Amino acid sequence: MPRALSASTSSGSRPLAFVLALILSFTTAAGAQSPNPPQNTNNPPPGPNSPAQNSPQQPNAPTPAPTLSLAQATALALKNHPQIATAQNLEFAASQRVIEQRAAYYPAIFGEITGSAAGHADRIGAGILPASSLFNREGDGFQINQLVTDFGRTKNLVANSSLLAQAASQATTATRYGVLLGVNQAYYEVLEAQAFIRVANETIKARQTVADQVGALAKAQLKSQLDVTFAQVNLSEARLMLIRSQDALKRAYADLARSLGDDQETDYQLVEDVTPPEPPPTPEALIDQAIQNRPELAEYRLQLEAARRFEAAEHDLQRPVVSAIAVGGALPYFDSPTGTPVPKEYEALGVNVSIPLFTGHLYQARRTEAHFETLAQTQRLRDLQQQVERDVRSRWAATTTAYQRIPVSQELVNQTRLALNLSQGRYNLGLASIVEITQAELNLTQAEIENVNAVYDYKNTYAALQYTIGALR
Secondary structure (H helix, E strand, C coil): CCHHHCCCCCCCCHHHHHHHHHHHHHHHHHHHHCCCCCCCCCCCCCCCCCHHHCCCCCCCCCCCCCEECHHHHHHHHHHHCHHHHHHHHHHHHHHHHHHHHHHHHCCEEEEEEEEECCCCCCECCCCCCCCCECCEEEEEEEEEEEEEECCCHHHHHHHHHHHHHHHHHHHHHHHHHHHHHHHHHHHHHHHHHHHHHHHHHHHHHHHHHHHHHHHHHHHCCCCCHHHHHHHHHHHHHHHHHHHHHHHHHHHHHHHHHHHHCCCCCCCCEECCCCCCCCCCCCCHHHHHHHHHHCHHHHHHHHHHHHHHHHHHHHHHHHCCEEEEEEEEEEEEEEECCCCCCCCCEEEEEEEEEECCCCCCCHHHHHHHHHHHHHHHHHHHHHHHHHHHHHHHHHHHHHHHHHHHHHHHHHHHHHHHHHHHHHHHHHHHCCCCCHHHHHHHHHHHHHHHHHHHHHHHHHHHHHHHHHHHCCCCC
16 A cells, blocks of 8 residues: 555654645646637637737748628639539530520521532433432532421420420529538538637646646645556646647538638638527428428429420420522523523522321320320439438428537536536545546546537538528529
8 A cells, every 4th residue: 555545654754745735736726727719720810919919020031811791601612613614614515405496496597608610411320219410519508497387396396495494594593502511511510629629728738637646646646646647647638639620620621612612721720600590399380481482392393384285295206397499690601512502690598398197106106105204204303302301301300400419518617617616625535535536537538528429410400401401502
């Protein structure tokens, strides 16, 4: 048994050493219980009353990290993120397909220059039905083709492409909302990692105080070396927690840079935002809002209507197509093999009616294919609507639970801090062992971590709930 714990010691200096050690332990314990200001892991610039303001500027002083609020982060993401740019380009491409389909309403005009040379009185003998004469000539002219009517097919094709362009616009909006959700989650991930670092630093400071206290008592032979070992183990665990928190912060900054669409990572000084309001008591109103506002549902509705118009267009394939053609031009040179004089100018107008009689069941198969595509799109819309309803209920439940955890976790922190203070007092009076102190320290650290998790889990789930109902802007 160590001398500090021996009951047979009769040295005259022992009472004095015991009193001094007891006074020292109460002093250090009071210092450990005093509130510690949160440490800023991003090293902000000193305030106006800081002594650094009065010292000469150091030539190699680090540049302060730029400040970034959540509103600024969302603006940067909307401007720079490649997913948004991709969706916008696809939307622009879809809008051009409307012009492509609408072009059938306008005449197609072509300029033509033709020249030919052939042997005298040559004829084409195979492979063609029109007049077989070959002769030397050179002509300049133009040709105009104009659709007269196809009994609604072009109209349905234009409507189909227009609806698909609107659906592409809703897809861009959905991509924008998804990017904003990623920004919110990455932003809160950085703030949570910084909060963990503050907890780790405060834990290290408190456990270092206890380790110093126990070391002083051990030197005065009032505590055993085993107590010192327990205190050092607790201190090492806190340092490991700090290392893990710093690693999590680095990964969180990488996620933030990705969500912002930045090519390079920047260690921003993030601004803490306010806690969101309490979620509603029931999810029913949120479900109605989601069905009305979610851009994915609007996109699927437009795609369904586009499929119906395309089915109608495929049905119109079986109807006649009436078109007109006009040609005109001049023949500056014409060598008639018969010597018959030929006019120097020409013009003609024709009308063509194409009636499909038999196409090997092609048009019927295309119409049937479009019909089943419409049915499939109907079920896709129904499935997505059910998924959205399920997501809203799930997000609402998670948000409500996270909101309820915040006051409970804060109360847990207060109780565990009080328990630690009482344990330190009992230990200083010799009424408790070091195990009680270490367990109280562990409980406090776990409670502080739980409180940080509760706060940022609620902010994350609330942002996800706003995304689910289509309200994240």
